[in-house]
Amino acid sequence: MAQVPTDDIEELLPWYATGRLTPEEHARVQAALERDPELALRHDLVRRELAEAAAATEALGSPSTRAKDRLFEQIAADGTRSASARSFLGRAFGRLASGSTGEAARPLRLAFAFAALLIILQAVTIGVMLVRLGPSLFTTATGSGDGDSSTGTFALIGFAPDATAAQITGVMESSQARVVDGPRAGGFYRVRLSNSKLSKEDEDRALGDLRGKTGIVIFAEPSR
Amino acid sequence: MSMQASDETLIARIAAGDRVAMEAFYGRHHVRVFRFVVRLVARRDVAEDVLSEAFLEVWRLAGRFEGRSSATTWLMAIARNKALTEMRRRPMEPLDEARAETIPDLGDDPEQALQTKGRDRILRHCLSALSPEHREIIDLVYYHEKSVREVSEIVGIPENTVKTRMFYARKHLNALVTSAGLDLGER
Numbered sequence: 297m298a299q300v301p302t303d304d305i306e307e308l309l310p311w312y313a314t315g316r317l318t319p320e321e322h323a324r325v326q327a328a329l330e331r332d333p334e335l336a337l338r339h340d341l342v343r344r345e346l347a348e349a350a351a352a353t354e355a356l357g358s359p360s361t362r363a364k365d366r367l368f369e370q371i372a373a374d375g376t377r378s379a380s381a382r383s384f385l386g387r388a389f390g391r392l393a394s395g396s397t398g399e400a401a402r403p404l405r406l407a408f409a410f411a412a413l414l415i416i417l418q419a420v421t422i423g424v425m426l427v428r429l430g431p432s433l434f435t436t437a438t439g440s441g442d443g444d445s446s447t448g449t450f451a452l453i454g455f456a457p458d459a460t461a462a463q464i465t466g467v468m469e470s471s472q473a474r475v476v477d478g479p480r481a482g483g484f485y486r487v488r489l490s491n492s493k494l495s496k497e498d499e500d501r502a503l504g505d506l507r508g509k510t511g512i513v514i515f516a517e518p519s520r
Numbered sequence: 521m522s523m524q525a526s527d528e529t530l531i532a533r534i535a536a537g538d539r540v541a542m543e544a545f546y547g548r549h550h551v552r553v554f555r556f557v558v559r560l561v562a563r564r565d566v567a568e569d570v571l572s573e574a575f576l577e578v579w580r581l582a583g584r585f586e587g588r589s590s591a592t593t594w595l596m597a598i599a600r601n602k603a604l605t606e607m608r609r610r611p612m613e614p615l616d617e618a619r620a621e622t623i624p625d626l627g628d629d630p631e632q633a634l635q636t637k638g639r640d641r642i643l644r645h646c647l648s649a650l651s652p653e654h655r656e657i658i659d660l661v662y663y664h665e666k667s668v669r670e671v672s673e674i675v676g677i678p679e680n681t682v683k684t685r686m687f688y689a690r691k692h693l694n695a696l697v698t699s700a701g702l703d704l705g706e707r
Binding site (some may be wrong): 298307308310341345346347348354356358359360362363368379 | 539542543550551554555558559564567568569571572575576577580603621643646647658659661662664665666667668670683684686687692694
């Protein structure tokens with residue numbers, strides 16, 4: 297009869313004692329314990345270790361309420377930011393909804409679906425931060441009911457890698473810019489600065505405002 | 521009779537921004553996570569900071585939980601990463617009062633310590649004297665009752681390494697316990 301390697305079995309004893317082995321491993325250990333009295337003694341030692349170690353950990357007590365207070369304060373702060381983002385998102389969807397009746401409804405719904413798809417693709421690409429706030433930045437993009445994506449004044453912008461979601465949201469809201477495409481190679485986004493064609497002076501001013509967001513916007517140039 | 525929501529259900533509700541679910545999830549797990557973190561960082565005040573950061577991460581990333589591991593395994597892995605970041609941030613911090621509270625002093629006479637301070641305190645001392653890796657695995661297996669695979673997922677090491685690490689952690693713990701004059705066979 298083949299000898300079961302007891303070294304392997306002994307390594308499994310802690311999990312046998314906690315009942316966390318697979319059924320196959322459990323059966324192997326049980327069989328070995330029944331035929332090997334020395335292994336059974338080592339298993340007794342494991343059970344005593346387990347009881348003592350668990351009791352010692354229990355003795356570490358509980359955290360104070362400070363930890364919970366701090367957590368839920370931060371969650372509340374997060375909620376405020378999310379509410380702000382949702383409000384921005386709501387306005388965008390509101391504009392879309394107001395233009396999505398009558399004859400224009402079908403193409404707008406398609407555009408909306410396209411925009412939603414774009415949101416998902418963009419959010420996946422640019423990471424966790426924009427995954428959370430991505431919709432607020434992108435839902436006012438293509439097919440927003442403010443005219444098609446070929447009309448208006450556009451810019452290509454890039455954000456600093458360490459810009460926070462709140463900062464990016466702030467820039468987009470203050471400039472009334474809407475992402476219509478991106479991220480492109482290099483992480484750039486095409487944004488619409490205005491639904492109408494701006495004068496050169498107004499376009500330069502809008503771009504200047506974006507470039508003035510140092511530490512957040514690292515690139516802002518006209519896009520045709 | 522009320523049915524208790526599963527952890528996975530709570531995580532799904534948290535992902536939708538349900539703070540009541542977050543309260544329930546926190547209430548269910550915060551003590552065990554705190555004890556796990558205290559073992560790693562050896563300071564109660566730091567452990568409380570790590571605890572709230574870990575649960576905040578759950579709040580923020582709940583939508584990304586895919587259920588490939590259990591919610592508690594996911595939570596423990598987050599807490600561990602936060603604790604390690606904190607330990608790297610203050611690697612050589614001198615022992616202070618807050619840390620000293622978690623490491624009982626046995627003094628020079630283990631026999632007297634045995635009589636006056638009790639078995640739990642001696643074992644706590646021996647656990648505290650283990651390396652962080654050994655402390656961690658003893659705690660995950662014995663107290664948190666994690667399987668080999670779950671420990672592997674939390675710690676980020678192969679399953680075979682989990683088994684051998686636990687084997688050597690036990691060996692060191694027994695050597696320390698014996699030298700402290702405590703016989704685990706006594707009760």
